[in-house]
Amino acid sequence: xxxxxxxxxxxxxxxxxxxxxxxxxxxxxxxxxxxxxxxxxxxxxxxxxxxxxxxxxxxxxxxxxxxxxxxxxxxxxxxxxxxxxxxxxxxxxxxxxxxxxxxxxxxxxxxxxxxxxxxxxxxxxxxxxxxxxxxxxxxxxxxxxxxxxxxxxxxxxxxxxxxxxxxxxxxxxxxxxxxxxxxxxxxxxxxxxxxxxxxxxxxxxxxxxxxxxxxxxxxxxxxxxxxxxxxxxxxxxxxxxxxxxxxxxxxxxxxxxxxxxxxxxxxxxxxxxxxxxxxxxxxxxxxxxxxxxxxxxxxx
Amino acid sequence: xxxxxxxxxxxxxxxxxxxxxxxxxxxxxxxxxxxxxxxxxxxxx
Numbered sequence: 001x002x003x004x005x006x007x008x009x010x011x012x013x014x015x016x017x018x019x020x021x022x023x024x025x026x027x028x029x030x031x032x033x034x035x036x037x038x039x040x041x042x043x044x045x046x047x048x049x050x051x052x053x054x055x056x057x058x059x060x061x062x063x064x065x066x067x068x069x070x071x072x073x074x075x076x077x078x079x080x081x082x083x084x085x086x087x088x089x090x091x092x093x094x095x096x097x098x099x100x101x102x103x104x105x106x107x108x109x110x111x112x113x114x115x116x117x118x119x120x121x122x123x124x125x126x127x128x129x130x131x132x133x134x135x136x137x138x139x140x141x142x143x144x145x146x147x148x149x150x151x152x153x154x155x156x157x158x159x160x161x162x163x164x165x166x167x168x169x170x171x172x173x174x175x176x177x178x179x180x181x182x183x184x185x186x187x188x189x190x191x192x193x194x195x196x197x198x199x200x201x202x203x204x205x206x207x208x209x210x211x212x213x214x215x216x217x218x219x220x221x222x223x224x225x226x227x228x229x230x231x232x233x234x235x236x237x238x239x240x241x242x243x244x245x246x247x248x249x250x251x252x253x254x255x256x257x258x259x260x261x262x263x264x265x266x267x268x269x270x271x272x273x274x275x276x277x278x279x280x281x282x283x284x285x286x287x288x289x290x291x292x293x294x295x296x297x298x299x300x
Numbered sequence: 301x302x303x304x305x306x307x308x309x310x311x312x313x314x315x316x317x318x319x320x321x322x323x324x325x326x327x328x329x330x331x332x333x334x335x336x337x338x339x340x341x342x343x344x345x
Contacts, residue, residue, distance in 0.1 A: 013319040046337035113334045
């Protein structure tokens with residue numbers, strides 16, 4: 001036994017729940033559900049429920065493995081130091097076993113109960129988040145969340161694959177929208193928690209390249225994101241309901257980005273525009289995916 | 301180990317056991333429901 005490791009009492013079940021990042025899971029479950037509901041074929045309610053459960057469990061497992069690997073970073077950041085591992089409420093090995101077990105369970109259940117395509121994409125998304133983002137990119141490059149954002153973009157594709165057994169242009173565009181939405185979303189956050197990331201040694205863009213470049217990059221990534229958001233309408237994949245909703249919602253997003261991209265942080269700045277962009281970006285994704293589902297149902 | 305520590309450990313063990321029981325019960329129901337759904341899907345194509 002390692003005598004330097006203090007013996008901890010067994011973790012509370014709530015700490016295992018916290019390990020799965022339930023708040024992040026809500027968005028993942030919602031986009032996965034939208035991918036499934038936007039598919040042209042119906043899915044048996046029990047199979048549909050199982051698919052969404054597997055997406056949630058897979059996301060939770062990836063979150064747990066992320067926290068297992070990043071316990072040192074989490075301990076250095078105010079936003080995350082109360083998580084079960086940095087707060088010393090859980091043993092690291094328990095987190096690892098929980099994450100690996102839950103990953104395997106979610107993928108196997110998806111493969112057996114839903115279909116192999118959905119299970120394969122779920123496996124890729126977990127591995128991408130844990131190995132490519134958490135282990136490889138996060139500590140090495142300021143482009144960490146650009147590439148790593150792909151992991152969070154898979155759920156709509158998994159939802160669609162759960163219903164149809166394959167992947168088409170619309171779920172790919174949904175993937176692209178979440179993928180391109182991730183940089184402006186995270187960099188808006190990074191702008192107002194910059195000190196936290198710097199203290200933890202995470203090379204987030206504002207820490208490495210500075211505030212001006214980050215604001216510029218937020219603006220740059222919003223352009224392809226807006227194209228991916230609106231594209232389903234001119235491509236004939238959705239009707240005018242989604243078209244108009246995406247134009248309005250993306251217009252508001254672009255206006256908030258413009259404000260963030262063109263300002264400079266002053267002395268004693270409360271970073272309101274950045275906080276507003278961050279909050280709106282979450283609402284944006286919920287509403288635009290909701291509009292997509294509503295539109296597809298009206299078209300059917 | 302103090303009596304307080306022992307009490308904490310027992311309380312956590314009991315909590316985890318209860319949650320595990322609920323999860324296993326849920327899993328049994330889920331697998332039953334999946335089996336029925338698969339049979340229905342097999343019957344109706």
